[in-house]
Amino acid sequence: MKGNSNKNRYTDIPCYDSTRVKLKEPTTTDYINANFVNGYKHKKAYICCQGPTNRTIVDFWNMVWQEEVRLIVMTTKYVCKTFKKFCKSACSSI
Numbered sequence: 001m002k003g004n005s006n007k008n009r010y011t012d013i014p015c016y017d018s019t020r021v022k023l024k025e026p027t028t029t030d031y032i033n034a035n036f037v038n039g040y041k042h043k044k045a046y047i048c049c050q051g052p053t054n055r056t057i058v059d060f061w062n063m064v065w066q067e068e069v070r071l072i073v074m075t076t077k078y079v080c081k082t083f084k085k086f087c088k089s090a091c092s093s094i
Helices: 002-007 057-066 088-093
Strands: 020-022 031-037 046-049
Touching: 002 031, 020 031, 031 057, 046 057
Parallel strands: none
Antiparallel strands: 031 046
């Protein structure tokens, strides 16, 4: 939905509605750019999402709490050229 576009870090990477994580206690909408991914033996074994921005950090941590996430893995470089990909408040919360 167009109203959720400000909750995406990258507008060219869609969140698939059929497998997306829905926030149960949303700040504004139940949308977060995150999808469940099946594992080898378990459905919804993983969640893939975009790194949170200052606008979406509360939604990100709500999702982590809601889905009882025990491990967070960042698979990109923290800094690309001079641009920090992970918001300052997210890193200070860890």
